[in-house]
Amino acid sequence: MSSHSCTPPPSATLSAPPPLSGDPHERGGTPARVILLTGPSGSGKTSLAARSGLPVLRLDDFYKEGTDPNLPQLPEGGGADWDAPLSWDAGAAVAAIDALCRTGRTDVPVYDIGASARVGASALDLGGAPLFIAEGVFAADVIAECRAAGLLADALCLRGRPTTTFRRRLARDLREGRKSSLYLVRRGLRLLRNERSIVARHTALGAHPCAKPEALARISAARAADGQGAAVRS
Numbered sequence: 001m002s003s004h005s006c007t008p009p010p011s012a013t014l015s016a017p018p019p020l021s022g023d024p025h026e027r028g029g030t031p032a033r034v035i036l037l038t039g040p041s042g043s044g045k046t047s048l049a050a051r052s053g054l055p056v057l058r059l060d061d062f063y064k065e066g067t068d069p070n071l072p073q074l075p076e077g078g079g080a081d082w083d084a085p086l087s088w089d090a091g092a093a094v095a096a097i098d099a100l101c102r103t104g105r106t107d108v109p110v111y112d113i114g115a116s117a118r119v120g121a122s123a124l125d126l127g128g129a130p131l132f133i134a135e136g137v138f139a140a141d142v143i144a145e146c147r148a149a150g151l152l153a154d155a156l157c158l159r160g161r162p163t164t165t166f167r168r169r170l171a172r173d174l175r176e177g178r179k180s181s182l183y184l185v186r187r188g189l190r191l192l193r194n195e196r197s198i199v200a201r202h203t204a205l206g207a208h209p210c211a212k213p214e215a216l217a218r219i220s221a222a223r224a225a226d227g228q229g230a231a232v233r234s
Helices: 045-052 090-103 139-148 162-176 181-204 212-233
Strands: 033-038 056-058 105-112 117-125 131-135 152-158 208-210
Touching (some): 033 045, 033 139, 033 212, 090 105, 139 152, 152 212, 181 208
Parallel strands (some): 033 152
Antiparallel strands (some): 105 117
16 A cells, blocks of 8 residues: 555664564475565555566555554544554564465455455465565565565565656555545655655665666566576475
8 A cells, every 4th residue: 555654764663573483494495485575655566566477465455454543643633654664564464474485375364445444355375386576565674574584585675756656656546545635645745755765764674776677677587596496496
């Protein structure tokens, strides 16, 4: 979504996600690995993930509900800060990534951004694919956890011109009616001012900053490497 406001500085921290179930090789190896794809809201993560041809886990579906009393708030009564990492359930997202890597399938929530609520659930099955993409504005926040568990194939942060991102994001959010027009304009201007610091934060967390052509090339390289690895294991 991140269609929802000011990303905190690199020092902001999330409560630690629950530990994964040990080293993947000790539990027999994992049938799949993940490419974490992050970037500012409106940077083109969803469209690039679709172009990759890989299965995609939408990390924005792990936002907390609007009724959660622990949601971070904007200053001066501006409402919930949906661009703060603490508005997102990192533990549930990591658990879903781990399940996909170990078993090839998991159940994921379906999140309605306009309603700020989970409205259902769906099953995601990799169909035997050895690689998948998990994309969202907070993907960088789980890089360390996925790397430590041996699940990470790559971590990418899309970057571009902040003014282009602003126009793309605002047009999408208004078209989809994600929030009130006034909220979306104010939010868009905040993110426009903060875009470079958002990319810097994601980079500090371990994501490689790049434009779409390089991102697609790295995804293709990871796909080829995993395909070769699968052939050797078989």
